Amino acid sequence: MTRLTIVLGILAVGLVFLILNHDSGRTFGIMNDDFGRLVTLGAIATMFATGIVQSRRHNIGETLRQFGVWVLIILVLVSAYLYRTDLQSFGNRLVAGLIPGRAAVFTDNEGIQEVVLHKVLNGHFETPVTVNGETVQMLVDTGASRVALSYEDAQTLGLNPAGLAFTQRVSTANGEARAAPITLAEVAIGPIVRNNIQAMVTEEGKLDQSLLGMSFLSTLDFLQMQTDELRLRD
Structure with a gap:
């Protein structure tokens, strides 16, 4: 041998x-x-x-x-x-920097996980968000009171927007629109998962991109926005 x-x-x-x-x-x-x-x-x-x-x-x-x-x-x-944990964190940070919009997950010495987002080319924070088991691209918007889904994304998620009641008036980048209030069973970004989140679906063509609003963000223990970085902690 x-x-x-x-x-x-x-x-x-x-x-x-x-x-x-x-x-x-x-x-x-x-x-x-x-x-x-x-x-x-x-x-x-x-x-x-x-x-x-x-x-x-x-x-x-x-x-x-x-x-x-x-x-x-x-x-x-x-x-x-x-040093596998440190190497994994370094790799996540490197990939997040090279691929803006990708949610990077870090774990500190106490086992607390933190999601870090980097600005995309348009200057906003965007990331894939899992809604009811399906993934849609959302813009993080602290000015939105609730999670807001575009009509098209609602169709992708199988929410049947045509059967919803558009009873509320909201302001969007494309002007005033009507929205239908709904409750999402599950919303998750990385390891951060929330259930029964209040949301709304806007009329067709009134919202260019779905918004991750305060009905989700306000449930977080920690949210810090820096120049090019957004930190979210469960």
């Missing part, structure tokens, strides 16, 4: 145990992070021991060089696991 096979076997077994015990946070009574370090030390010790054995048959310089390379590889792999 080669040295590579032994080391990869140790790492593979350690990784399997970490994955199986991820939710519990402990493996064989040891915190997962500590167990990960233990697996690393075990792999390094194995590399060192097999290196000593092989050095008796091969050039010591070549053995040390290979040993150093594998130690570096092991450290990189284990570090990636130990």
